[in-house]
Amino acid sequence: MSRDLSYEAVMARRGDITRQAVGIDYAEFERSPIAFDYEGLMEQTGYSLDEVQRIQQLTQVGNTPLVELRNITCLARKLAGPGKGARIFLKDEAANPSGSFKARRASVSVYRARQLGYPGVACASSGNYAAAVASQAAKWGLKCIILQEVFDSRGLGQPEIVEKGRACEAYGAEVWQLSVGPELFYVFLRILEETGYFSASLYTPFAIAGIETLGYEIGQQVIEREGRPPDAVVITHAGGGNVTGTARGLRKAGCTATQIIGASVDLRGLHMASDHDFNRKSFTTGHTGFGVPFATFPDRADVPRNAARALRYLDRYVLVSQGEVFYATEMLAQLEGLERGPAGNTSLAAAFCIAQQLDRDQIVVVQETEYTGAGKHPSAQLTFARQNGVEVRRGDPRENRPGQAIVIPAHPGQMAVEELDLDGIRRSYVRNALQRAGSYQPTEADWRFLAEDCHSTVEAVRAWHTAE
């Protein structure tokens, strides 16, 4: 009997398809309609730091250089007040096999697929993660299928995503290029069901365990070189994995007092599933369109419980504009001789501003870079933006309007981060969690889970709920 392949029928089978495709029974870790055993899930289904390091060594992932950005630090000090201007370091993650930190995330997933005997891996990603999975699949001899959201109804592809598709094809993957819309997940489920491949989801415990080595290496490298942990680490935030894995790794390196600062590109006002808005953005990840919804409702992911839970770890969450990130990208190339990004330089743009708030003897680490190339380049993105009716000019970056105007700072002194109110985001998180639990009455254990899951206190969480 042939299966019903309609949208509704396939989506209704998502639980079974996902369980088969990631090899985890999430039900074991559920505690109530609100709470689950997060650390239990991470420990029992993930890998220890030692195991991850060993797996990553097998495919040349990790152990990337940490470089001090002396010229950019000097510039930040020129702009900062007396005694201000922390030293800025950068973790050059572009040195990974597929050119980004996503190789860490993919390495453990693909290793897992190989260990469990899956014939191949499939991955739904329009970004660096797709290339990372394809690269790791090539190293482990597994077949690979990538699904990308890449073109609008005119058939026009976002250059950065077109480039990622090319990279995946270079690594020998079958690349499905899809138009705008969340139905990509429906096609993904159909392919998983048809092929029996492993789902290299971004949000499994193994994917997150893969990033822990990044935080751990940063902690170790700074301590080894400077004799103390970094004061702050700035992390580009989208789906939450980068923040979660890095923060967990820093803790494992003993950096418990290091401030965890998330940074996203401000794309507020653009609808992520809109055919019209799709090609009016110059950043396809690291932006608020993922960063905010994944913080307030992490379990929106393609697995029942998302192992990437940014709100558990964030101490600050800041926004920068597209124009500021392009400016920081030029700064990195022209003052430090490193042509990287641009999307990965979101955390650099933020760190340049944050360094000016910190003291001169403090250390701030920019946690990643990514490769640059055709499509993934400021001139490629700005040419494309202009062709799609977006105004590009120099000026005050506060005049930046997502989808309408990209304003590249006239002077580095105009760069500034916008602070997002984390308590406001925590309130939304609590509201979402309680709404989804329906008529269920939370127990003491549920309040404790909510407080931990949003990095707050039971008193605060209860007070927000009462005030609703």
Next chain:
Amino acid sequence: MNKAKAGDWVQIHNVVLPPGERAPQVPADTQQVPFEMRLKGFLVDAEAEVGQDVTIETVIGRRIQGTLVAVNPAYPHGFGEPVAELLTIGRELRALLEEAAQ
């Protein structure tokens, strides 16, 4: 190039969901357009012209049917045009750095 023969590298296209059958959460502008896919592979049919229904074999050996839309499809992306707004940033930043050094 409009014609292809067996073994040529080609691209196919399919409408996965027509307008009206799209996911309920999709915004109004996206509801009005089809959900489409494109995929590349080696042509299985002996010969075909753009616009015909064909079968391809992908690089990992899977056979998929669709409408032939391109033969030997090129990558359309590049580095774009020189962007005047970026060209002077390096010079400006180096001047500021020299001031700071003095």
